[in-house]
Amino acid sequence: MLKLYKILFFNTLILGTLISISAYSWFNMWIGLEINLMSIIPLMKSHNNSYPAEAAIKYFITQSLASSIILLSITMTYHSNDFLPTQSNLMMMLNSALLTKLGAAPFHAWFPEVLEGLNWMNSLLLLTWQKLAPMILIMYNMKMIVFFSFIIIxxxxxxxIMGINQTSLRKLMAYSSITHIAWMLASMMSLKNIWFNYFIIYCIISLNLIYIFFILKLYNxxxxxxxxxxxxxxxFFFxxxxxxxxxxxxxxxxxxKWLAINNLIYNKFYFISLILILSTLITLYFYIRITLSTLTLSAQTILLNEKSSSNFMLIYFNVLILNSLFICTSMFNFL
Structure with missing residues (x-):
């Protein structure tokens, strides 16, 4: 049953993100991030979560620390003549705090731990919507190419590497998300439209997978x-x-990924392209290892199943999404 306070906080969660990405000043952006943070903490309270209090406290501590660093860097930027740090150091502080909110490495330690204590619906929020505001704010001031190249690598x-030996599906999705964050940051360096396409497609695929995990109640x-x-x-669809x-x-x-690599090589980011391709090969290795084990003879299969219910919406949505590459490439040919 959907409770009234969850509807209220979900609306304020969306409102906080929209305030952040449409703000004209850094201070209003910070206010939007705080509204967003205060809205997701009550949503983490659920009887279906493994450790709701622990996940909420971990999330609150890391996000409030990042918010305080953002506020400090904004204040010092306004009075940069009176303080010792230069403008580039202040921008590095601001970007590091935004990357902490995002969950990018090496500021990622909180992300798999928080995700492990949440149910699939809260995990979907954390993997998709909560990345939108920090990503767009990083896009506004993405001038430190060397710093962001280090973060991407x-x-x-x-x-x-960290996703290889994971037995928890939520931690597997968390480390997969960190790899996709690297791809999204790399796509921002070349062309902003590619980041938007990447983010939308990542959200759609994550929604498909998490819906399958949710209806089957799978966690490990x-x-x-x-x-x-x-x-x-x-x-088959999984x-x-x-x-x-x-x-x-x-x-x-x-x-x-095709569009991102194409633009990275066009802009002569060869080393970043190589690292991204190699890391994707590693992630594909453990994805294929999981999928092949469901197809081999060692997998347990129940031949006599009492009730076999087919979910029409799941099948329809999956067929549409899985054929979208053909549709997109066909559209590009005719444009």
Whole structure:
């Protein structure tokens, strides 16, 4: 049952993000981020969450620390003549705080831990909507190319390597998100429209995957291997969506990576392109390892299933999304 306070705080959550991305001054931007932070904390209170209080406290401490650094850097920027730090150091402070809010490496330690204590609906909010405001604010002042190149490389390597031995699906999605953050920051460096396309496609694929996890109530690999084979249709769509999240060419997830790499090489960011491609190969390795294990003979399959319900909306939405790469490339050819 949807409670009234959740509807109220969900609306203020959206309002806080919209205030941040449409603010004319840094101070109004900070106010929007605070409204957003104060709105998501009550939404984390749920009986379905594993550790609601622990996740909420961890999230609040890290986000309030980042907010205080943002406020400090804004105040010092207004009075930069009276303080010792130069303008570039202040911008580095501001960008570091925004990257902490985003969950990019090396400021990522809170992100998998908070996600582990939440249910799938709160995890979807944290993986998609909560990234919108910090991303757009980073886009406004993305002038420190060396600093952001370092963040992109560290995020790509961390997300790829740390996701290999994960047994929790929520932590797997968290480290996958860190890799995608690196791709999004890299797409910002070349062309802003590519970032927007990447973000929308990432949100759609994450929604598909998390909806499958939500309806099957999957949280770790043991549950995953025992339940995913009961419904062959959902198993098939899960495999395709997982490969799409990794960016395998026939699927929609390949399109934004294709555009990002194309523009990075055009702008002569060769080393960043190499690191991003290698990290994506690592993530594809453990995605394929998970998907292949559901298809092999070692997977447990229940042959006599009492009730086999097919979810029409899930099938329709997945077929539409998985064919979107063909639709997009066809549109580009005719434009």
């Amino acid at each position: 560290i995020s790509a390597i961390t997300g790829g 690999m043991a549950q995953f291997f025992s339940k995913i084979n009961n419904n062959k249709t959902i198993n 495999i395709l969506n997982f490969l799409s999240l990794g960016g395998l060419p026939p699927f929609l997830g390949f399109l934004p």
